[in-house]
Amino acid sequence: MKQSFIKKGLAVAALTAAIALAGCSTTAATSTAAAATAASTAATTTKTTGTTTTVTSSANAVIDTTDLFSTRDLEQTADTSGATNITVTSGQDVSITSEGVYVISGTATDVTITVEAPDDAKVQIVLDGVSITNTDSPCIYVKTADKVFVTTTDSANTLKVTGTFTADGTTNTDAVIFSKSDLTLNGTGTLNISSTDNGITSKDDLKVTGGNLQHHKYRSVITG
Numbered sequence: 001m002k003q004s005f006i007k008k009g010l011a012v013a014a015l016t017a018a019i020a021l022a023g024c025s026t027t028a029a030t031s032t033a034a035a036a037t038a039a040s041t042a043a044t045t046t047k048t049t050g051t052t053t054t055v056t057s058s059a060n061a062v063i064d065t066t067d068l069f070s071t072r073d074l075e076q077t078a079d080t081s082g083a084t085n086i087t088v089t090s091g092q093d094v095s096i097t098s099e100g101v102y103v104i105s106g107t108a109t110d111v112t113i114t115v116e117a118p119d120d121a122k123v124q125i126v127l128d129g130v131s132i133t134n135t136d137s138p139c140i141y142v143k144t145a146d147k148v149f150v151t152t153t154d155s156a157n158t159l160k161v162t163g164t165f166t167a168d169g170t171t172n173t174d175a176v177i178f179s180k181s182d183l184t185l186n187g188t189g190t191l192n193i194s195s196t197d198n199g200i201t202s203k204d205d206l207k208v209t210g211g212n213l214q215h216h217k218y219r220s221v222i223t224g
Helices: 033-037
Strands: 004-010 016-021 026-030 044-046 056-057 084-087 094-096 100-110 114-115 121-136 140-146 146-153 156-161 175-179 182-187 192-193 198-202 206-208 211-216 220-223
Touching: 044 182, 094 100, 114 121, 146 192, 146 211, 156 175, 175 182, 175 192, 182 211
Parallel strands: 026 206, 084 100, 094 114, 100 121, 114 140, 121 146, 121 156, 140 175, 146 182, 156 192, 175 198, 182 206, 192 211, 198 220
Antiparallel strands: 004 211, 016 026, 044 056
16 A cells, blocks of 8 residues: 655655654754644743753744754755756666755666765755665665755655665665655655665755655655
8 A cells, every 4th residue: 555655745844853763963953934833831941961962942832943944945946047957767877976956857677876975065956757676775875975865846755665675784785765864855846765675764864845745655755
């Protein structure tokens, strides 16, 4: 049965809760003006301890996102004026080794988009009508970078893994999108994820601020 991952058709940041993900310092969160209608009269503060993220809300329960999100986290349309355009080809992995914006399109099998960029690099992967089906490896694998944005254009995109994931050395790459660095998911389109294990795994901060995310056949949707 087809199951919904996050199906809200988000054009702006629209998740109104911070989701703490077990096993790492990971946060999936967004906020909108709609949060102002939340029924609460008491201010709430959660202090940071270990892997706990501080979330402060005002008297009317509006979450203060000043320290949670950057401007780029909340931008739902990527600046592609100087982007590198890549059309995926079956059996040919895509290697991203430097900061920049990369627009990915096409339909292919057995392709992993690997990000192995400097620790201070910000990489934006723009999914523009792409469909990737793998057997045993992530469709997007972030090894190193300061931060990676996965942004959907106004299009339908599909990332699928149909078999048992194969570890990368000592790293258990157990998700369709697997990241060791900060990861933000946003955009204006649809991202369908199908997995025999996890959908999205981040070993650092994870933020979801937009997009229509749908997940089918999974063990865990988002893990840390």
